[in-house]
Amino acid sequence: MAGRPGYVTLPIISVLAAIGYVYYTAVFLAIPAWLGLATAAGVANAAAYTALALACVAAYALAVTRDPGRVPPAFVPDVEDAETPLHEIKRKGGDLRYCQKCSHYKPPRAHHCRVCKRCILKMDHHCIWINNCVGHENYKIFLVFVLYAATASIYSMALIIGGAVHSAPKDEQSGIDSPRKSIIICGVILCPMALSLATLLVWHVYLVFHNKTTIEYHEGVRAMWLAEKAGGLYHHPYDLGVYHNIVSVLGPNMLCWLCPVSRNIGNGVRFRTSYDIPLSTPPPKAEKHLAMS
Numbered sequence: 001m002a003g004r005p006g007y008v009t010l011p012i013i014s015v016l017a018a019i020g021y022v023y024y025t026a027v028f029l030a031i032p033a034w035l036g037l038a039t040a041a042g043v044a045n046a047a048a049y050t051a052l053a054l055a056c057v058a059a060y061a062l063a064v065t066r067d068p069g070r071v072p073p074a075f076v077p078d079v080e081d082a083e084t085p086l087h088e089i090k091r092k093g094g095d096l097r098y099c100q101k102c103s104h105y106k107p108p109r110a111h112h113c114r115v116c117k118r119c120i121l122k123m124d125h126h127c128i129w130i131n132n133c134v135g136h137e138n139y140k141i142f143l144v145f146v147l148y149a150a151t152a153s154i155y156s157m158a159l160i161i162g163g164a165v166h167s168a169p170k171d172e173q174s175g176i177d178s179p180r181k182s183i184i185i186c187g188v189i190l191c192p193m194a195l196s197l198a199t200l201l202v203w204h205v206y207l208v209f210h211n212k213t214t215i216e217y218h219e220g221v222r223a224m225w226l227a228e229k230a231g232g233l234y235h236h237p238y239d240l241g242v243y244h245n246i247v248s249v250l251g252p253n254m255l256c257w258l259c260p261v262s263r264n265i266g267n268g269v270r271f272r273t274s275y276d277i278p279l280s281t282p283p284p285k286a287e288k289h290l291a292m293s
């Protein structure tokens with residue numbers, strides 16, 4: 001069925017077609033018009049741009065195909081476990097979170113995805129552009145793809161503007177059909193794409209800094225409002241401080257932060273919280289049960 005993970009859908013074809021179209025315009029129209037493909041500057045730019053485009057496609061392929069994270073079949077929350085002092089409970093009733101559709105307990109931060117028809121570990125959102133959920137196992141890959149794609153679209157924009165500016169005068173003299181029109185059309189199409197990618201990147205950098213998923217951001221806004229109404233202060237339990245938050249998403253090896261690999265970022269079932277690491281300022285006294293839907 002189209003739309004189910006594992007299938008090539010129209011949005012996936014659109015993303016690949018967009019990458020191909022922008023790549024063709026930048027390398028075969030804009031660079032020749034501006035720098036020439038036979039010059040050192042032209043070759044260097046074409047090579048750097050091609051490497052970035054390939055990295056983009058590789059990260060995209062991984063984001064599409066990597067399983068976002070399955071709940072282990074034997075998973076049962078250990079309420080007696082002293083090392084996991086925090087358990088997410090249902091907002092109504094206070095029971096441990098259980099998925100009726102999958103017939104298993106939900107680990108902390110896991111949610112049921114209606115499109116994938118199963119629970120996803122540390123679910124962020126279901127993304128139609130990769131026809132896959134973004135969860136614990138592929139969140140870093142997704143983030144790195146957005147970073148590569150945003151960088152590539154800014155680089156494309158620079159090449160396209162350069163190409164458009166430099167293509168007109170030469171062609172008027174030679175009388176050859178100017179590639180200027182094609183370059184400008186590509187630039188106009190690229191503009192909203194670059195803006196969306198940059199916005200998406202800024203949004204996810206914000207989420208990583210606060211160790212929140214998109215779902216937790218929305219639930220946190222509601223929890224904050226409820227806490228304020230009750231005269232309290234809401235504290236996101238997974239917020240360990242910016243550095244630890246980044247490490248928990250991108251991994252401990254700083255040299256691998258920008259690589260689309262997702263090793264060494266935990267099992268997706270148990271997460272460190274601000275209650276189990278010593279912080280310089282203690283977290284505000286809050287109920288250690290986190291109400292989630």
Ligand SMILES: [Zn+2]
Nearest residue numbers: 099102112119
């Ligand atoms: Zn489920």
Ligand SMILES: [Zn+2]
Nearest residue numbers: 113116126133
């Ligand atoms: Zn999904």
